[in-house]
Amino acid sequence: MNTQRIDRVRANLQARDLDQLLIVDPLSIWWLTGYYTEPYERLLALHLPRIGVPTLFVNRLFPDASNTGARIVSHSDTDDPIPMLSAVIDPTRPLGVDKELSARWLVPLMQAGAARAFVLASDAVDDARAIKDAREQELMRAASAVNDEAMAWLVEQVRPGVTELAIAEGLLGTYRRLGAEDHSFSPIVSFGPNAADPHHEPDETPLAPGGMVLFDVGCKRDWYCSDMTRTFFTAEPTEHQRAVYETVLRANEAAEAIVRPGVTFAEIDLTARRIIEDAGWGPQFNHRLGHQIGLQDHEPGDVSATHDEPVQPGMCFSIEPGIYLPGDLGVRIEDLVIVTEDGCEVLNRYPKGVQIIG
Template sequence: MDEKRLASVRNNLARRGLTQALIVDPLSIWWLCGYHTEPYERFLALLVTADGTPTLFANRLFPSADGCGAHVASFSDTEDPVALVAERTNAREPLGVDKDLAARWLVPLMEAGAASGFVLASDAVDDARSIKDARERELMRAASATNDEAMAWLARQVRPGVTERQIADGLLAEYRRLGAQDHSFSPIVSFGDHAADPHHEPDDTPFAPGDMVLFDVGCKRDWYCSDMTRTFFTAEPTEHQRAVYDAVLRANEAAEKIVRPGVTFAEIDRAARSVIEEAGWGEAFTHRLGHQIGLVDHEPGDVSAAHDEPVRPGQCFSIEPGIYLPGDMGVRIEDLVIVTEDGCEVLNRYPKELTVLGHPQK
């Protein structure tokens, strides 16, 4: 059990007036006690109380939880885990519950009178996970360094006739060759005006010389995620294309420049959005500026006009402005940053200046 992380969660619960919480997200359980299994339809939970040792509820089918630092309450497929939980909760106090707690468990817990009330308390864990410790920051750097290398590989795959799907399908093998274990999300590979769809799914469209190319990709390495977007030209860009690219690049740099403790997420979003609005494409920047990231690619706490909290050292999030002009073109430039004591560290080193890729003909 990581006592420092556990203390952070308990402090967050106390601020919300809670003395107990049931955590069911497998990654949050791993983050707290080092035990991980994918439960699928079976019940898995960690009960955290104001003091004492947490209790892990785990099916006997799962791998052994010995050494995780929690009391283990085991059960079989024919036993009721809800009754086990209800025996250990304080029925006179409200119970904080995880946003991932399925109704098939929550409703029986309510019917069993396991607590005086049920409160959504995921933010107690989400907030604690938001602040990356020194080891987590190193792992985030390593994942992004791998992603930088993968982006160089991606750029080399662009050739006449290759399809979006072929490049996307080949990326996982390259990630694994570089030491990562998996994608952190499904890769986005967009040729031509497909880049005007921010979440385009790679299809069988072949690359044709002159197409713009957008890659939005990320890997998972040693549990932690990376995420980066680069947009390339494959022919000399027109004045219009240069202007769009320049606006996005300046927006990316303007936002990164102001990141430091005390600046709000909304102010960071505004720094980028104002550049694109002043360039005349404000309505074409259709999404928030970014999202937090760590054990999963999109963690709670976005970088948007609706998020007025100040950023804190150790938080990691994306800066990804974009301009999307359907039927014409799309540009997005994305980096990850970690907030430091007096600014931020940009994790991505792959160049983001306007680049024209060369393509040998068949």
């Protein structure tokens, strides 16, 4: 049991006037207790009271959880876990529930009158997870270092006639060779006009002579995720291509330059967005500037024009402006940053100036 993390969640519960929380997200349970299993259709839940010992509900088929420090309530496939949950939940108080709690469990709890009210309270955990401690920051740096090395491998694969899919399919083996366990999301490999689709799925498109290349990739290493995008040229860029690229690069660097405690997510987004708008491509930057990241590639708390909360030391998020011109080209440049006491640390070291490869 990680008492410091539990104390942070409990402080968040107190601020929300809640005395209890039911957590079912396996990664959040691992983050708090050190215990992980994938429950699939079975129940895995942590009841966290604001005061007292947490209770972990596990199926008897799951790995042993006795060393977590939580009180363990076990059940079998033929047991109904709802009465077991109800016996622990305080029926006189509201119950904070995890956004991942499925209707399969939530509706019966409501019908049983297990709590006075049910309140969506995932943010009590999400806000705590958003502030990475020193060890988590080390792990985020290590995952990004692997991603930097993988980007160098990706660049080496670029040659005339190679397909997007051929490169994408070889990336997992490279990640594992470099010490990562898996992708943090499905890799995006886009050639030429395909890069105008921000979420293009790699296909059999071959690299055409002089075509542009976009790689948006990330790995998971020791539980923590990386995410980076770089866009390359395979021939001397035209004036138009260079103008688009350099606008995106300026937006990326300007946004990173203002990140510091107290600056809002909205201000960071607008800093990048205004540069692209002033260059005449505002409508072609059609997504938020970034997202928070940690145990998952996309975690709650986006970097957008509507997110007015200030950033805090320990937060980690992406800065990824882009310009997308359908039928022509797409450029995105993405780094991860960790907020420090007086600015930010950019985790990615792979160069992001104009590069001609292949």
